[in-house]
Amino acid sequence: MDSHALQDFQSALTCSICVNYFLEPITIDCGHTFCRPCIYFCWEEAQTPRCCPACRKMAEKTDYRTNTALKKLASLSRQARPRSVSSSGEQICRRNGETKGLFCEVDNSLLSAPCSESPEHAVHSYSPIACMAEENREKIVKKMDPLWQKTQEMQDNLNKEIRKSESFDYVVLRRNMIKVQYQMMHQFLLEEERFQLKTLEREAQEILEQLSDSAIRMAQHREKLKEMYRELMELCHKSDMELLQLLEMQKLQPVNPELSSLHITGILDMLNKFRVHNGLIQGWANRYMSLPDEIRNRIFGVDGATESPQTLESYVIWGVEAFNSGKHYWEVDVGNTSKWIIGVCKDFTSDSFEFKKGFVLFSSKKNNHCILSTNSPSLIHYLQRPAGRVGVFLDYENESLSFYDVCRGSLIYSFFSSSFTSPLTPFLVFGSP
Numbered sequence: 001m002d003s004h005a006l007q008d009f010q011s012a013l014t015c016s017i018c019v020n021y022f023l024e025p026i027t028i029d030c031g032h033t034f035c036r037p038c039i040y041f042c043w044e045e046a047q048t049p050r051c052c053p054a055c056r057k058m059a060e061k062t063d064y065r066t067n068t069a070l071k072k073l074a075s076l077s078r079q080a081r082p083r084s085v086s087s088s089g090e091q092i093c094r095r096n097g098e099t100k101g102l103f104c105e106v107d108n109s110l111l112s113a114p115c116s117e118s119p120e121h122a123v124h125s126y127s128p129i130a131c132m133a134e135e136n137r138e139k140i141v142k143k144m145d146p147l148w149q150k151t152q153e154m155q156d157n158l159n160k161e162i163r164k165s166e167s168f169d170y171v172v173l174r175r176n177m178i179k180v181q182y183q184m185m186h187q188f189l190l191e192e193e194r195f196q197l198k199t200l201e202r203e204a205q206e207i208l209e210q211l212s213d214s215a216i217r218m219a220q221h222r223e224k225l226k227e228m229y230r231e232l233m234e235l236c237h238k239s240d241m242e243l244l245q246l247l248e249m250q251k252l253q254p255v256n257p258e259l260s261s262l263h264i265t266g267i268l269d270m271l272n273k274f275r276v277h278n279g280l281i282q283g284w285a286n287r288y289m290s291l292p293d294e295i296r297n298r299i300f301g302v303d304g305a306t307e308s309p310q311t312l313e314s315y316v317i318w319g320v321e322a323f324n325s326g327k328h329y330w331e332v333d334v335g336n337t338s339k340w341i342i343g344v345c346k347d348f349t350s351d352s353f354e355f356k357k358g359f360v361l362f363s364s365k366k367n368n369h370c371i372l373s374t375n376s377p378s379l380i381h382y383l384q385r386p387a388g389r390v391g392v393f394l395d396y397e398n399e400s401l402s403f404y405d406v407c408r409g410s411l412i413y414s415f416f417s418s419s420f421t422s423p424l425t426p427f428l429v430f431g432s433p
Contacts, residue, residue, distance in 0.1 A: 013077050024037065036145075039053070079131060199262060258382055261383055261412075263409040317429075325397065326396055338385060342390055343401070344424040344426050345357060345358030345360075362374065374415070383405075384408075387407050389407065391403070400416050400417070
């Protein structure tokens with residue numbers, strides 16, 4: 001083969017990208033052939049639609065089969081090319097001056113032909129350098145393919161992460177949605193507040209009108225009674241027959257004003273975030289305790305004031321822990337009992353305590369009517385008696401104590417004080433039903 005033909009042959013086996021003999025040659029759609037690693041890197045770095053580096057025609061796919069015939073010819077051409085001798089003489093044997101053309105597979109060293117026949121290498125297997133190099137080149141190429149696949153998978157994952165990052169302005173959308181929800185909740189609670197305040201005003205006005213009407217009727221009836229009294233006085237001076245006549249008297253019932261216990265949306269969910277561990281009754285102490293006569297009379301009634309505390313079931317329960325900071329919520333089950341006291345007290349001991357040093361809610365009964373009242377200052381609350389549980393919320397930092405009707409989810413009363421200067425102990429007193 002003349003030099004021009006040999007040059008053309010070598011050119012046909014050369015990649016136009018790396019200008020070396022083909023490694024894993026692949027022929028793309030347009031007919032041009034390149035090393036698989038070369039075209040992969042070319043497409044990777046271009047970051048543009050895949051096209052042929054030679055003719056710029058678009059490539060329809062990325063997975064091409066290796067041109068095995070061209071690969072074999074490129075391998076043979078590599079093995080047949082003349083080897084260059086390095087200037088340092090590393091490929092010249094120092095013993096005999098011949099070129100090292102063989103590779104010992106046992107100790108991985110280069111040998112000249114005479115050295116391969118020496119006793120130290122006689123039993124070793126060896127191959128021509130070009131042949132052994134081609135085998136190792138093939139091994140390297142086989143390792144490259146899965147490595148490139150992992151590279152592409154990592155690139156795909158990277159692209160996904162980038163897309164996620166670019167689209168993560170969703171947080172802004174989410175923030176706006178949350179803000180809208182709380183705005184809606186605020187507006188809803190504001191409307192509910194307005195409704196409850198209007199209801200309170202309307203009911204208060206109706207009750208005031210009832211009380212006014214009742215006062216007028218009672219004043220009128222009082223005048224009638226005075227007139228009847230005058231007539232009876234005159235009757236006493238009449239004859240025996242007239243005296244025996246009976247007068248029918250009608251009693252008027254007084255008005256017992258009672259406001260509606262309106263439900264406050266979400267209040268119990270909020271309070272439960274501050275619930276005392278394991279509820280309330282667990283971890284409490286209890287005993288019979290003598291109460292001041294004023295308090296006993298207030299909840300047990302005058303009729304039972306002379307009885308012993310144990311007969312009156314003046315049973316006191318108090319928390320083993322006093323609170324001097326934080327927010328705390330607990331609940332007390334009063335059941336159907338109409339006589340009880342719930343609250344917190346300063347300077348509490350297991351022997352005695354003073355109601356004047358605390359903040360309490362009283363439930364008492366008079367003329368078969370349940371009355372709710374508080375101290376500091378003393379107030380009567382025109383509300384329905386709680387059925388079941390009463391919730392107590394202590395906010396020490398804001399110096400407030402509130403009572404709630406758990407069954408109805410409504411507020412009973414809130415103390416706003418400026419004297420939370422000592423630990424406050426929860427307690428409750430049960431009276432007879």
